[in-house]
Amino acid sequence: MTDAGSSDSGGGRRPERMSRRDWLRLGAAGVAGMSGATVLELAARSRAAAAMTTAGIQVPQEHSADDGHLHALRRPNGAPAESQLSMSVVGDTAPSGPDAFDPGGFLTDFDFGETSTRADGRTVREWEIVAVDREIEVAPGVWFPAWTYNGQVPGPTLRCTQGDILRVRFQNAGSHPHTIHFHGTHPPEMDGVEPIVSPGEQFTYEFEAKPFGLHLYHCHTIPLKRHIHKGLYGAFIVDPPEGRTPAREMIMVMNGFDTNFDGDNEIYAVNTAAFYHQTHPIQVGVGDLCRVYLVNLTEFDPINSFHLHAGMFRVYRTGTRLDHYELTDTIMTCQGERHVLEFELEHAGLHMFHAHQSEFAELGWMGFFDAVPLLAASDGVPVHRYG
Amino acid sequence: MADPKGLEPGSNRDAPAGETAGETAGAGRRWLLGLFPLVLLAGLIAVFLQVDPTSVLRTAFPPVEELTIERVTLPEPGRMRIHIVNGGPDPVTVAQVQVDEAYWRFEMEGERTDRTIPRLGRATLELNYPWVEGEPHEIALLTSTGLTFTHEIAVATVTPQPNARYLGTFALLGLYAGVIPVILGLLWYPFLRQIDSKWIHFFLSLTIGLLVFLAVDALDEAFEVSEAVPGAFQGVGLIALGVAGALLALRALAGARTSSDSRNRHPALTVAYLIAIGIGLHNLGEGLAIGAAYALGEIALGSFLVIGFALHNTTEGLAIVAPMASERPPLWHLGVLGAIAGVPTILGAWIGGFSYSPMAATLFLALGAGAILQVVIEVGRLIQRGQPGGLFAPLNAVGLGLGLLIMYATALLVVA
Numbered sequence: 184m185t186d187a188g189s190s191d192s193g194g195g196r197r198p199e200r201m202s203r204r205d206w207l208r209l210g211a212a213g214v215a216g217m218s219g220a221t222v223l224e225l226a227a228r229s230r231a232a233a234a235m236t237t238a239g240i241q242v243p244q245e246h247s248a249d250d251g252h253l254h255a256l257r258r259p260n261g262a263p264a265e266s267q268l269s270m271s272v273v274g275d276t277a278p279s280g281p282d283a284f285d286p287g288g289f290l291t292d293f294d295f296g297e298t299s300t301r302a303d304g305r306t307v308r309e310w311e312i313v314a315v316d317r318e319i320e321v322a323p324g325v326w327f328p329a330w331t332y333n334g335q336v337p338g339p340t341l342r343c344t345q346g347d348i349l350r351v352r353f354q355n356a357g358s359h360p361h362t363i364h365f366h367g368t369h370p371p372e373m374d375g376v377e378p379i380v381s382p383g384e385q386f387t388y389e390f391e392a393k394p395f396g397l398h399l400y401h402c403h404t405i406p407l408k409r410h411i412h413k414g415l416y417g418a419f420i421v422d423p424p425e426g427r428t429p430a431r432e433m434i435m436v437m438n439g440f441d442t443n444f445d446g447d448n449e450i451y452a453v454n455t456a457a458f459y460h461q462t463h464p465i466q467v468g469v470g471d472l473c474r475v476y477l478v479n480l481t482e483f484d485p486i487n488s489f490h491l492h493a494g495m496f497r498v499y500r501t502g503t504r505l506d507h508y509e510l511t512d513t514i515m516t517c518q519g520e521r522h523v524l525e526f527e528l529e530h531a532g533l534h535m536f537h538a539h540q541s542e543f544a545e546l547g548w549m550g551f552f553d554a555v556p557l558l559a560a561s562d563g564v565p566v567h568r569y570g
Numbered sequence: 571m572a573d574p575k576g577l578e579p580g581s582n583r584d585a586p587a588g589e590t591a592g593e594t595a596g597a598g599r600r601w602l603l604g605l606f607p608l609v610l611l612a613g614l615i616a617v618f619l620q621v622d623p624t625s626v627l628r629t630a631f632p633p634v635e636e637l638t639i640e641r642v643t644l645p646e647p648g649r650m651r652i653h654i655v656n657g658g659p660d661p662v663t664v665a666q667v668q669v670d671e672a673y674w675r676f677e678m679e680g681e682r683t684d685r686t687i688p689r690l691g692r693a694t695l696e697l698n699y700p701w702v703e704g705e706p707h708e709i710a711l712l713t714s715t716g717l718t719f720t721h722e723i724a725v726a727t728v729t730p731q732p733n734a735r736y737l738g739t740f741a742l743l744g745l746y747a748g749v750i751p752v753i754l755g756l757l758w759y760p761f762l763r764q765i766d767s768k769w770i771h772f773f774l775s776l777t778i779g780l781l782v783f784l785a786v787d788a789l790d791e792a793f794e795v796s797e798a799v800p801g802a803f804q805g806v807g808l809i810a811l812g813v814a815g816a817l818l819a820l821r822a823l824a825g826a827r828t829s830s831d832s833r834n835r836h837p838a839l840t841v842a843y844l845i846a847i848g849i850g851l852h853n854l855g856e857g858l859a860i861g862a863a864y865a866l867g868e869i870a871l872g873s874f875l876v877i878g879f880a881l882h883n884t885t886e887g888l889a890i891v892a893p894m895a896s897e898r899p900p901l902w903h904l905g906v907l908g909a910i911a912g913v914p915t916i917l918g919a920w921i922g923g924f925s926y927s928p929m930a931a932t933l934f935l936a937l938g939a940g941a942i943l944q945v946v947i948e949v950g951r952l953i954q955r956g957q958p959g960g961l962f963a964p965l966n967a968v969g970l971g972l973g974l975l976i977m978y979a980t981a982l983l984v985v986a
Contacts, residue, residue: 270672270675271674272666273665273676273677321716322712323665324663324666324714326714326715326716442712442715442718443717445718449716458673545671545672547673
């Protein structure tokens with residue numbers, strides 16, 4: 184994958200890259216009475232296509248022009264990007280079916296739990312977590328027999344503030360014994376290695392949230408590899424007491440799926456759905472502070488990584504300090520390692536992000552930020568305010 | 571299957587009229603007895619389809635999926651076509667396609683919008699992929715259950731299209747490897763006519779050696795190719811069918827010719843034709859293999875390979891003419907015999923080059939092996955009739971061994 188985004192930063196030049204057919208198709212979409220939002224999304228997709236084209240992922244144009252097969256590759260809504268992205272999956276990257284996992288919603292969904300105040304004035308947060316077996320769609324049309332927390336992979340992003348009293352009622356409704364092992368500081372008996380919670384049983388984890396930073400949780404039943412790669416993991420954020428600067432905040436759990444169980448992942452993604460943000464770019468404002476909570480829960484591969492195009496980010500390692508960071512555009516993590524990334528995108532347009540292991544990127548772990556000038560705080564990724 | 575004629579009184583011509591009715595009743599009963607188990611079987615199948623007692627067992631397991639990538643063609647730079655067969659018991663849905671560990675958009679030809687291939691069904695996937703000339707590529711199909719089925723392109727090169735140039739190339743190839751060597755071998759005919767009966771039998775034994783080697787070689791190749799045949803199509807079963815089928819068919823043909831011996835002025839010529847047919851079938855299989863290997867970029871057609879095939883196949887010409895040494899058939903027969911044995915190499919190379927299928931290759935190789943085995947039997951009888959010791963008279967035994975050795979030595983030159 185070449186560094187294409189940097190050449191795509193000039194927002195003003197973008198329309199030149201869209202072919203006349205793309206504009207015609209956009210026009211047709213408007214005539215068909217589609218909502219403004221949909222038209223915007225189509226525009227974003229066509230820009231995604233333009234970025235892909237400059238990225239060297241070139242589809243022979245003479246074929247797409249007169250080859251009937253390629254026309255069939257287009258989605259019924261005529262989204263132009265689909266026809267130009269040869270290197271991707273076939274079908275809608277959003278998981279389908281009733282109660283399907285919504286990767287777009289998960290990105291900005293932080294679960295603060297049921298909050299109450301104890302007699303001594305401390306905040307108590309309570310969660311119900313249920314382990315259930317469930318088939319999940321990890322790429323369009325590819326189903327994986329997962330073990331999940333609350334029916335989703337990754338499990339809910341649990342969020343609290345340092346010093347809160349946490350109470351996690353864990354119930355095992357799955358077919359195998361499971362636990363929840365939290366990273367962070369707590370008494371060993373609340374560590375989720377013992378007791379092992381058998382199917383039908385339950386256990387309540389209770390401890391004080393500390394230290395502040397970005398943590399994670401996962402099942403710690405042996406065989407560990409299988410319990411983790413089948414989907415029993417999630418992010419666990421402990422906010423500093425003083426909070427962080429308000430920002431557009433996102434959670435990204437890097438994961439993979441070994442669909443044929445040969446000890447090698449067939450699918451890579453952030454937040455499970457391969458290529459989802461390739462076709463659904465993440466909307467942020469130009470110049471706005473963006474914060475990504477990045478957690479690596481990829482099984483089998485020793486490392487995973489995050490690379491941002493056309494911009495640099497500040498890395499707060501494990502998020503445990505507010506004053507010390509490193510400026511880079513690529514960060515490597517081993518399994519269980521996690522970092523808070525902060526950045527402002529200077530230029531309008533699509534900014535690609537992906538694992539800088541090309542293999543992972545091409546197997547699903549890639550997407551786009553779409554930086555929009557003067558984006559209202561209520562639009563795009565929500566701004567999180569502390570306190 | 572009931573034969574209505576069997577129930578007609580006139581069909582038993584020798585029986586007196588009075589007994590015919592009783593005979594007919596007996597025949598009817600025989601038919602009933604014969605059909606009774608079949609009726610029961612049909613009933614059993616009907617009950618199974620209605621009640622489906624195995625569904626209890628089946629729901630506990632995921633569907634059994636088996637996809638075979640028969641071949642991958644590269645019609646032009648940047649384009650790839652994947653031919654697949656579902657040889658498993660259940661329908662399979664191709665969800666995604668990986669090329670070199672990356673997902674690529676594809677389209678399934680035909681009306682299958684859900685990308686599901688029924689049992690024993692075939693499908694072709696098309697995709698744009700910038701493959702690299704001369705380099706290997708790996709394809710993996712990901713099914714809806716997450717299973718993968720892989721295929722390796724050993725050396726990527728544009729798949730030959732059936733145009734004049736490639737037809738010509740393959741024709742020349744067949745000519746060099748098949749037709750010319752066989753005809754050269756036939757030119758031993760005048761020499762064989764000069765020598766006495768003892769030495770003719772020596773050469774006949776030598777022929778058997780050559781043929782046995784060819785049969786074993788063909789069978790070995792058939793088994794090798796049959797591994798690429800999708801499970802449901804039973805590669806080994808195909809080999810059994812092919813070998814037995816060719817053997818029995820040629821046996822029947824030979825039987826028909828020898829039973830009308832009075833009209834057949836050249837019984838040995840019949841054997842020569844049988845040998846030519848057997849070798850022709852074998853060369854068809856060989857041509858298929860050469861054409862396919864070339865088209866799939868698995869072999870480079872070096873001159874060494876062609877020379878090897880030529881030397882190897884020259885011995886086949888000798889095998890054809892050896893039985894005719896004691897006869898004097900019109901010479902045009904030599905030309906026809908050469909064509910029957912050699913031209914199939916060209917046909918095989920064409921078929922193999924443009925539409926290779928492991929099933930067809932397995933079947934043709936098995937047919938060749940069966941045909942050659944039948945010829946071995948035929949020539950063995952010829953020797954038995956002509957000489958008291960038969961094939962195992964000392965000189966003949968040496969010939970047999972020498973035949974095997976010659977084939978082994980010339981086969982060393984064919985390193986494909």
